[in-house]
Amino acid sequence: MRKTPLLLVPIALLGACTWGINLDDAAKNVRTVWSGDVAASCQDLGKVTVSVMSRMGPVNRNDIKVRDELEVMARNEAAKMQADTIKPLAEPVDGSQAWGVYRCGANRVAPSRPTAAPAGQNANPGNAETFPVKN
Numbered sequence: 707m708r709k710t711p712l713l714l715v716p717i718a719l720l721g722a723c724t725w726g727i728n729l730d731d732a733a734k735n736v737r738t739v740w741s742g743d744v745a746a747s748c749q750d751l752g753k754v755t756v757s758v759m760s761r762m763g764p765v766n767r768n769d770i771k772v773r774d775e776l777e778v779m780a781r782n783e784a785a786k787m788q789a790d791t792i793k794p795l796a797e798p799v800d801g802s803q804a805w806g807v808y809r810c811g812a813n814r815v816a817p818s819r820p821t822a823a824p825a826g827q828n829a830n831p832g833n834a835e836t837f838p839v840k841n
Contacts, residue, residue: 727758727775732785738777739793748791748810754783760801772801780805 756779760772776798784792784807795804 727778729778730782730785733778733781735790736781736784737791738781739791744791744793744806744808744810748808751784751787751789751807751809753795753804754780754787754792754807755802755804756780756783757802760798773798776801776803780807783807
């Protein structure tokens with residue numbers, strides 16, 4: 707009987723990992739560009755570094771979920787800077803990732819897909835795209 711509440715605590719904590727990380731309305735207009743020379747046709751507004759929890763105690767969180775949350779947070783921050791485009795500047799490390807922030811306006815760069823899957827993951831097959839899941 708006493709073990710049941712103890713088993714529910716870790717499940718509740720893991721389920722709470724994504725609470726509060728939602729795409730803001732203004733950030734819906736911010737595009738993510740995965741490759742290409744954004745700086746050549748867009749105004750560079752700077753860089754943002756965003757972070758999420760990548761581990762819950764000794765357990766690593768799902769890498770795709772962490773990456774999705776980092777992108778959502780970067781888009782939210784870019785919207786605050788009146789930007790319309792972001793591009794990852796490096797791979798995530800321990801739940802932290804740097805993003806370039808740009809205003810492209812009429813020179814808007816089309817969003818692209820990553821050219822290669824991160825180590826240990828399969829590339830998106832065909833024309834599949836991924837989007838952050840709304841709570």
